[in-house]
Amino acid sequence: MKRKKPIPIGVEFYKQMIEDGYYYIDKTLLIRDILEQKSMVTLFTRPRRFGKTLAQSMLKTFFEKEMLPDGTVADNSVYFQGKKIMAAGEEYTKHMGQYPVIFLSLKSAKQPEFGTASEKLQKELVKEYRRHSYIMEGEFLLPSEKKEFLSLMEGTAPMSEYCTALQTLSKCLEKYHKHKVIILIDEYDVPLENAYFNGFYDEMVSFIRSLFESALKTNESLKFAIVTGCLRISRESIFTGLNNLDIVSVLNEDYAEYFGFTQDETDGFLQAYDIIDRKNEVKNWYDGYLFGNTEVYNPWSVINYVKNISHKNTEFPKPYWSNTSSNSIVRELIENADDTTRQELEELIAGGTIEKPVHEDITYADIYKSQDNLWNFLFFTGYLKAVEKKFMERQIYLSMTIPNEEILYIYENNIREWSLQCIEKQDLSGLVKAFEDGDCETASDIITEQLMDTISFYDYKESYYHGFIAGLLKNNNKYLIKSNRESGLGRYDLTLKTKRIRKGRAIILEFKVTDNINKLEQGCMEALEQIEKLHYGNDIVREGYTDIIKYGICFYKKECLVMKHQ
Numbered sequence: 001m002k003r004k005k006p007i008p009i010g011v012e013f014y015k016q017m018i019e020d021g022y023y024y025i026d027k028t029l030l031i032r033d034i035l036e037q038k039s040m041v042t043l044f045t046r047p048r049r050f051g052k053t054l055a056q057s058m059l060k061t062f063f064e065k066e067m068l069p070d071g072t073v074a075d076n077s078v079y080f081q082g083k084k085i086m087a088a089g090e091e092y093t094k095h096m097g098q099y100p101v102i103f104l105s106l107k108s109a110k111q112p113e114f115g116t117a118s119e120k121l122q123k124e125l126v127k128e129y130r131r132h133s134y135i136m137e138g139e140f141l142l143p144s145e146k147k148e149f150l151s152l153m154e155g156t157a158p159m160s161e162y163c164t165a166l167q168t169l170s171k172c173l174e175k176y177h178k179h180k181v182i183i184l185i186d187e188y189d190v191p192l193e194n195a196y197f198n199g200f201y202d203e204m205v206s207f208i209r210s211l212f213e214s215a216l217k218t219n220e221s222l223k224f225a226i227v228t229g230c231l232r233i234s235r236e237s238i239f240t241g242l243n244n245l246d247i248v249s250v251l252n253e254d255y256a257e258y259f260g261f262t263q264d265e266t267d268g269f270l271q272a273y274d275i276i277d278r279k280n281e282v283k284n285w286y287d288g289y290l291f292g293n294t295e296v297y298n299p300w301s302v303i304n305y306v307k308n309i310s311h312k313n314t315e316f317p318k319p320y321w322s323n324t325s326s327n328s329i330v331r332e333l334i335e336n337a338d339d340t341t342r343q344e345l346e347e348l349i350a351g352g353t354i355e356k357p358v359h360e361d362i363t364y365a366d367i368y369k370s371q372d373n374l375w376n377f378l379f380f381t382g383y384l385k386a387v388e389k390k391f392m393e394r395q396i397y398l399s400m401t402i403p404n405e406e407i408l409y410i411y412e413n414n415i416r417e418w419s420l421q422c423i424e425k426q427d428l429s430g431l432v433k434a435f436e437d438g439d440c441e442t443a444s445d446i447i448t449e450q451l452m453d454t455i456s457f458y459d460y461k462e463s464y465y466h467g468f469i470a471g472l473l474k475n476n477n478k479y480l481i482k483s484n485r486e487s488g489l490g491r492y493d494l495t496l497k498t499k500r501i502r503k504g505r506a507i508i509l510e511f512k513v514t515d516n517i518n519k520l521e522q523g524c525m526e527a528l529e530q531i532e533k534l535h536y537g538n539d540i541v542r543e544g545y546t547d548i549i550k551y552g553i554c555f556y557k558k559e560c561l562v563m564k565h566q
Helices: 014-019 029-037 052-063 076-080 114-131 143-154 165-177 190-198 201-217 263-272 276-286 299-310 328-335 339-349 364-369 371-380 405-425 429-437 440-452 462-473 517-533 538-543
Strands: 041-045 101-105 181-186 222-229 245-248 289-291 294-296 354-357 385-392 395-401 479-483 494-498 506-513 548-556 559-564
Touching: 014 052, 014 076, 029 052, 052 076, 052 101, 052 181, 052 222, 101 114, 101 165, 114 143, 114 165, 114 190, 114 201, 143 165, 165 181, 165 201, 181 201, 190 201, 190 364, 201 222, 263 276, 263 299, 276 299, 276 405, 289 385, 328 339, 328 371, 328 405, 339 354, 339 405, 354 371, 364 371, 371 395, 405 462, 429 440, 429 462, 429 506, 429 548, 440 462, 440 548, 440 559, 462 479, 462 494, 462 506, 462 548, 494 538, 506 517, 517 548, 517 559
Parallel strands: 041 222, 041 245, 101 181, 181 222, 506 548
Antiparallel strands: 289 294, 354 395, 385 395, 479 494, 494 506, 548 559
16 A cells, blocks of 8 residues: 555644655645746735745745755755646746845744844844855955844844844845845734734834835835735735735735645645545535635645544544634634624524624724724634625625634624523522512513523524523522433423522423514413423422422524513
């Protein structure tokens, strides 16, 4: 039997992918398209974990004239043998290994204050200078240029000089190689997101702006640049005056197939590991993203799924992406939702759509200024997908839905946690007292009010209400709650029983759901009849309880009616 290739969990470096023989879905024609487009600066915005870093590493490996410690040039063509780019033609392959490349990742700048975050960026710049330290040899640089290069490489230069360090390095590299420079910047918006949530946004914007302007706008040594991130973020002037910027968002058809897995790529992956029979399950859980008009799968989740299923670590799909991506924005949306937003969330979770105007240049500072901005953020970061586009009154509108089961899980899990936290903060002793006193009107009002304040994600089935009422009652200090226990000829829904039996009390609750608000009373009567017909009280009587109260409770969406057995 032919040995299967290892599955690349978390492998982000192209050379490692090829050297170690991992299963690789060939995205090398990205090189061809970049060379054909001839854009000076291209910004790719895609959700987290959609292959941006691997793509940047692949571009670096292809284009870079990589100098080895012994002074020779690395032959990186070995990493592209048999790949699609090699069959694309000499007009593309002639660019292989011809350029000095600057590669800068900003993804690790997640420190809690500006000083340490900017220091981390400084260290990344220093690391890139050291990677190119070979240019200090010979007489390529003037003494003044060598002095500046050395101070930047050793980390002793003033911070103001690091703001223009990419431009300085570009000039030095062009002098040495006699070729203009390719700049690759990965996850450019991570420091901005981190700075926003930690309260030093303006300082970080200023630093990144200076870095980018000098590297991408006024840099005569630049051949072209590729920048990746989650959001466009142009309104705060990160890319001020950059007339040659080509922005490729999830709305663009250009380059759509290079981030994420297409249907054919996913099928081939499943086939290679003998789990093609799970094709529909993978589609339901991890497909559904639409980049331009191209449907793609979440690559991180598919890779993890194939690894775990093929190695028999689990039999079931899991929400892999939710463990890596920040879900704080989903939580913020839920916690701050008004009545309209709650209704929209329920519509989405039920499989429906919502329609919102598109703001591609949303900033982190704008996110909480309106619910529409939050929805936009969720769309561009992968928590929603577009199913239809409209152009009305000089504005693009998108009809959006939840992409797949994995993202649905993230919404439901956040809603569940939020609901429990909300309930725990409230004093619901009034509901227990209403049941004790036989005050059906008060009990109905309290339950209805609580339902109105929640976001339903169970399509108003009886199991949803069952769990909801159990949640409302679980933190009372007087009654033990028993759920769905065998009793009499069937199962009652909930009982509340005091710890003391001889002088105690038991309360039986039976639930019904109706499809018509005018049938609430009928539903309550059916619940009460069921309690009697199936003798739900018999076991409780045998336990020794003599004070037993029985309630029929009927629900219609977020309306509740409580009736007591007379």
